[in-house]
Amino acid sequence: VVEVKELTKEYYLGKTLIHALQGIDLKIQEGEFLAIAGPSGSGKTTLLNLIGCIDLPTLGSIKIDNTDIGDLSSDQLAELRAAKIGFIFQSFNLIPVLSAFENVEYPLLRRKIKKNERKERVMNALKNVGLETFAKHRPDELSGGQRQRVAIARALVTEPKIILADEPTANLDHQTGTAVLEVMRGINEGQGTIFIFSTHDPKVMSLANRIVQLMDGKIVP
Amino acid sequence: VVEVKELTKEYYLGKTLIHALQGIDLKIQEGEFLAIAGPSGSGKTTLLNLIGCIDLPTLGSIKIDNTDIGDLSSDQLAELRAAKIGFIFQSFNLIPVLSAFENVEYPLLRRKIKKNERKERVMNALKNVGLETFAKHRPDELSGGQRQRVAIARALVTEPKIILADEPTANLDHQTGTAVLEVMRGINEGQGTIFIFSTHDPKVMSLANRIVQLMDGKIVP
Numbered sequence: 001v002v003e004v005k006e007l008t009k010e011y012y013l014g015k016t017l018i019h020a021l022q023g024i025d026l027k028i029q030e031g032e033f034l035a036i037a038g039p040s041g042s043g044k045t046t047l048l049n050l051i052g053c054i055d056l057p058t059l060g061s062i063k064i065d066n067t068d069i070g071d072l073s074s075d076q077l078a079e080l081r082a083a084k085i086g087f088i089f090q091s092f093n094l095i096p097v098l099s100a101f102e103n104v105e106y107p108l109l110r111r112k113i114k115k116n117e118r119k120e121r122v123m124n125a126l127k128n129v130g131l132e133t134f135a136k137h138r139p140d141e142l143s144g145g146q147r148q149r150v151a152i153a154r155a156l157v158t159e160p161k162i163i164l165a166d167e168p169t170a171n172l173d174h175q176t177g178t179a180v181l182e183v184m185r186g187i188n189e190g191q192g193t194i195f196i197f198s199t200h201d202p203k204v205m206s207l208a209n210r211i212v213q214l215m216d217g218k219i220v221p
Numbered sequence: 222v223v224e225v226k227e228l229t230k231e232y233y234l235g236k237t238l239i240h241a242l243q244g245i246d247l248k249i250q251e252g253e254f255l256a257i258a259g260p261s262g263s264g265k266t267t268l269l270n271l272i273g274c275i276d277l278p279t280l281g282s283i284k285i286d287n288t289d290i291g292d293l294s295s296d297q298l299a300e301l302r303a304a305k306i307g308f309i310f311q312s313f314n315l316i317p318v319l320s321a322f323e324n325v326e327y328p329l330l331r332r333k334i335k336k337n338e339r340k341e342r343v344m345n346a347l348k349n350v351g352l353e354t355f356a357k358h359r360p361d362e363l364s365g366g367q368r369q370r371v372a373i374a375r376a377l378v379t380e381p382k383i384i385l386a387d388e389p390t391a392n393l394d395h396q397t398g399t400a401v402l403e404v405m406r407g408i409n410e411g412q413g414t415i416f417i418f419s420t421h422d423p424k425v426m427s428l429a430n431r432i433v434q435l436m437d438g439k440i441v442p
């Protein structure tokens with residue numbers, strides 16, 4: 001479903017060249033529950049942002065369902081992203097003026113879904129992350145881990161083919177994190193949804209059916 | 222050094238009353254390396270924000286070095302905070318337009334410290350968190366864990382009496398997190414600096430010399 005070849009990402013900082021990713025090759029099949037592990041600064045977020053089509057590579061190619069995303073216009077890329085990919089950002093990226101309910105409902109507004117059905121799907125997603133009684137809270141009226149769980153519910157609600165989760169359990173205690181991971185595992189096994197985690201949480205790695213190690217922008221064989 | 226009595230924090234959300242903290246009593250002595258543990262939403266950040274004088278309680282009192290902070294004007298409170306407290310926020314709160322170096326240097330600008338000495342203290346703090354080669358990066362040119370470490374360096378550089386650290390290792394891999402905690406432990410043992418952590422990281426709890434459990438806004442005896 002996802003095929004990455006020779007993927008490279010470089011940044012210039014003044015005159016210094018930063019090699020964030022150096023020639024990554026990776027194939028991801030349907031049903032994978034994949035953990036990308038590696039130390040802070042090793043390139044996990046950079047890799048997820050490229051596979052998630054929210055950043056452009058310096059070199060190399062990414063194919064999703066056999067479509068090379070390099071051949072797409074930015075409109076087509078946005079369309080592919082909205083239809084197939086759910087993204088849980090490392091910094092949550094919730095919309096501050098919207099409630100938890102409205103943040104989770106937001107990606108459903110693009111689709112022709114009736115209001116009742118939207119409400120049912122949003123409340124079900126919030127229930128899956130243990131926040132059904134916090135639907136009216138805005139992000140600044142939630143704890144750090146509660147905001148993170150709203151970001152998870154938002155990625156699950158559109159039932160995408162691929163979910164990219166960047167450190168989704170970083171702000172969650174053991175019990176809450178385990179409960180949320182079990183929900184994700186259920187979706188993965190029930191619907192074949194691909195989950196690609198960036199993580200250093202041992203709980204995530206123990207649930208993964210494949211672990212890829214990143215070090216200084218390269219995959220460690 | 223820190224004495225908390227009957228500390229209570231309530232929020233109104235529409236007509237609903239949220240009890241974030243309910244009658245907390247806590248005494249913290251010099252040299253303590255204290256972990257406040259508890260599930261997501263239990264009130265850890267709320268408690269740290271009150272002890273850190275960046276939020277006001279609904280009820281109850283907080284004394285720092287025998288001064289009841291309720292008796293202080295907002296200027297005096299800001300003065301106390303700048304002089305005695307270092308704060309590592311759960312969401313880092315770095316200034317986006319400043320480099321890592323400038324973010325760490327910022328709290329030193331209030332004091333009469335010569336530029337050379339400021340530079341030495343900032344580079345030493347960045348070295349302590351493993352980021353001396355990233356001094357020129359802005360926050361958006363850093364990884365999540367690198368931003369978190371800049372926030373840690375910024376709290377350490379003023380050598381405060383009390384450091385409040387809200388989930389300081391959430392975005393760090395095991396090795397990086399352990400290295401940063403060892404630096405903090407060294408400062409705690411060398412200078413008697415009080416560290417109060419909000420955490421659910423077992424590594425932090427294993428280094429703590431005291432653990433307080435929070436559940437639904439109350440201390441679990």
Ligand SMILES: Nc1ncnc2c1ncn2[C@@H]1O[C@H](COP(=O)(O)OP(=O)(O)OP(=O)(O)O)[C@@H](O)[C@H]1O
Nearest residue numbers: 011020040041042043044045046362364365366367
């Ligand atoms: N815009 C940028 N400009 C310059 N360097 C950057 C930029 N974005 C990221 N980097 C650098 O690229 C490297 C990889 O960053 P990335 O965020 O992918 O790491 P990560 O594995 O997600 O780390 P963490 O676990 O700390 O979140 C880091 O060293 C970072 O400093």
Ligand SMILES: Nc1ncnc2c1ncn2[C@@H]1O[C@H](COP(=O)(O)OP(=O)(O)OP(=O)(O)O)[C@@H](O)[C@H]1O
Nearest residue numbers: 141143144145146232241261262263264265266267
């Ligand atoms: N401004 C606010 N308005 C309403 N409720 C709030 C507000 N701020 C926090 N809360 C609620 O107070 C409770 C305690 O929040 P707090 O941030 O202290 O928890 P926490 O222990 O730090 O959680 P986490 O581990 O997820 O960071 C939460 O249930 C949260 O929803």
Ligand SMILES: [Mg+2]
Nearest residue numbers: 045090364365
């Ligand atoms: Mg990252």
Ligand SMILES: [Mg+2]
Nearest residue numbers: 143144266311
């Ligand atoms: Mg918190």
